[in-house]
Amino acid sequence: MAALSTLFPVFFMIGLGALARMKKWITPEQKDGANHIVFNILFPIMIFNVLLTAKIESSLIWIILYVFIAFILTMVIGKLxxxxxxxxxxxxxxxxxxxxxxxxxxxxxYTSIVGLGYASNTVIFDIAGSFIAFIVMPIMVAKTTAGHTSVKELCKTILTNSFVIAVCLALILNLTGFYTYLSHTSFIDVYTNTMTQATAPIVGMILLIIGYNLKIKKETLPSLMKLLIVRFVLFAGIIAGFFILFPHMMADKIYMIAVLIYFMSPTGFAVPMLISPLNQSEEDADFQSAFISLYMVITLVVYTLIVVFIY
Structure with missing residues (x-):
């Protein structure tokens, strides 16, 4: 039931998006408008809040660095x-x-298995993921879409990117202790409520757009299945790396479960929006939505196996 309560809302919103396209409740132009609102306005606010409030402890730097390098390598291998x-x-x-x-x-x-008290075990991985998604990807996309531009123009494109600005500003304020200071003032409630209001619609809108773009075409199935297998193998390798590099941590069953579930979960829901400037046709968006949706099945199988055989 815990898995159902987590996954059903996700599939419901994806299904609602697909239904909205089939019934023509939402036009492609309206969908693109929603995409721009999330991508250009709401997402930068969300990543600013995530990095501002994150507790970056020195003892966990090696894990963050490992995950960051691993994520970079998956892109490089994917390119090859x-x-x-x-x-x-x-x-x-x-x-x-x-x-x-x-x-x-x-x-x-993860928390449905071990409880909320261990939530930080997976949250720490998201710090590396946030750097990839909101710094590396925007820079790569900006460089690709900029074409044959000068170094000066390319730097301007990157430095004026809303994600890059949000990340840099959040890290500066985090490392200088601004959030700690803010949390001890009466303005913390104002800040928290504002962030909650601004970021609440993001996930639902993303899933709706993923569902709207969800069209699994027969001719794309071979590429989808090959890419699913490649991602599964690569992330199984990342998990193996944890056993090799951090054996003392993986000896803890609760921590091991965090690694297994996290690295067997689908691609970040934000990725299709982050790379949307690279889309050459509507089929590209369809492919991305189908890939994420199909990988959810793998996640559910892994979750079930952990509940039955490990915990």
Missing amino acids: LSGLTGKKFAHISPYLLTTTEGGNVALPL
Whole structure:
């Protein structure tokens, strides 16, 4: 029942988005408008809040660094294997092999098993994922879409990117102790309520858009299945790396479950929006939505196996 309470709302919103497209309740232009609102306004606010309030402890730096490097490598390997997974989607497929949807899939599934007291075990992985999604990806996308521009123009494009600004500002305020100071003042409630109001619609809108774009075409199935297998193998390798590099932590069953669930969860829901400037056709968006939706099945199978055989 815990898995159902976590996954059903996700599939419901995806299904609602697909129904909205089939019934023509939402036009493609309206969907694109919603996409721009989330991507250009709400997402930067969310990542600012996540990084501002994150507790970056020095003892966990090595884990964050490992996950960051691992996520970078998945993109590099994805690029090298783009011929195998399908040249038609080679410009977007490497991005689908990195990051994990921690907040809306991994975290609730994990805490449904071990309880909220251990939530930080998966949240720490999201710090590395946030750097990839909201710094590395925007820079790569900006560089790709900028074309043959000068270094000066490229730097301007990157530095004026709303995600880059949000990340840099949040880290500066975090490391200087601004949030700690704010949390001891009466303005903390104003800040918290404002962030809650601004970020509340994000996940639902993302899932609705993913569902709207969800069209699994027969001709894309070979590429989808190959990419699913590649991601599964790569992330199984990341899990193996935890056993090799952090054996003392993986000896703790509760921590091991966090690693297994997190790195077997789907690509971050934000990725399709982050890389949308790279889309060459509507089929690209369809491919991304289908990939994330299909990987949810793998996540559910892994969750079930952990509940039955490990915990």
